Amino acid sequence: MRKMKFGRAVICVAMVFFLVSCATNRGMRIGNSLTLCCPGNYDSYATFGVESVEMPIFLRDYVISEFDAAFQERGLTRNDQRSDLIATLTYKHVNLDPETQNIDPFVRMESINVELHYIATIDIAIRERAGGKPVWGGQISRIHTVSPGEYMHESGARPAFLQTFRDLLEAYPSRLD
Numbered sequence: 001m002r003k004m005k006f007g008r009a010v011i012c013v014a015m016v017f018f019l020v021s022c023a024t025n026r027g028m029r030i031g032n033s034l035t036l037c038c039p040g041n042y043d044s045y046a047t048f049g050v051e052s053v054e055m056p057i058f059l060r061d062y063v064i065s066e067f068d069a070a071f072q073e074r075g076l077t078r079n080d081q082r083s084d085l086i087a088t089l090t091y092k093h094v095n096l097d098p099e100t101q102n103i104d105p106f107v108r109m110e111s112i113n114v115e116l117h118y119i120a121t122i123d124i125a126i127r128e129r130a131g132g133k134p135v136w137g138g139q140i141s142r143i144h145t146v147s148p149g150e151y152m153h154e155s156g157a158r159p160a161f162l163q164t165f166r167d168l169l170e171a172y173p174s175r176l177d
Helices: 002-024 055-070 154-169
Strands: 032-038 047-053 085-095 116-128 134-146
Touching: 032 154, 047 055, 055 085, 055 154, 134 154
Parallel strands: 047 085
Antiparallel strands: 032 134, 085 116, 116 134
């Protein structure tokens, strides 16, 4: 009888660990939404440049790199100096707890030991270089819960950003079709 109870206990503990590991695996799910689609002359756009606004330094290089890869998959070529389009990626975050409104999640002093809850958003605005006419727009976002001492894991974030940009840019008219 004891062996049976012990076996059940082991199975229950194993199941709990499995469920907890599934529940705590953040998986880097990033939401996306289209905000402006298709008022441009897409056949005339072959090149694009990228700029970022208020993007945290630790995010900037690989977020832009993943956006660049996803946009090039739509048949455009990146040229930051001379391009038909400019894609501006603007970062912002909103703290979800009123008592942590003044805490920047990227500048964590060791004396601050509170968990932060915030929404990180990147707005993507694509406009014609000549004249600045908006031709496409979208937004990606993710809710974060960050405990003291945690940091961004680039290895998990890179593929999540790439897939999210691919999903979002699916609505952008492809030059490859």
